[in-house]
Amino acid sequence: MLRGPIAQPFGILGLMLLAPTAWSLSTGALTPFEAATRGVITLIAVIVLHHLANRGLVKAVETVARRRHAEMVAEDEAQAADAEAAA
Secondary structure (H helix, E strand, C coil), X not given: CCCCCCHHHHHHHHHHHHHHHHHHHHHCCCCHHHHHHHHXXXXXXXXXXXXXXXXXXXXXXHHHHHHHHHHHHHHHHHHHHHHHHXX
């Protein structure tokens, strides 16, 4: 099962990518074995793409969080220095 903040769009993408295979199977242009092979390849591709996109998104969010934390620490230190100078 896909996990992460972008799992649902990748699930929808996977279903959309399987539609041409299902159509070809229903019209007789593909054998069940060929359709299954294409389905497995599609599944693997969607899982790999999801994994890469999720990893990139998580790294981006962590980077923003680290920067924000560093800014907050700097603000606290500046306020503490101002309080000491005033005292």
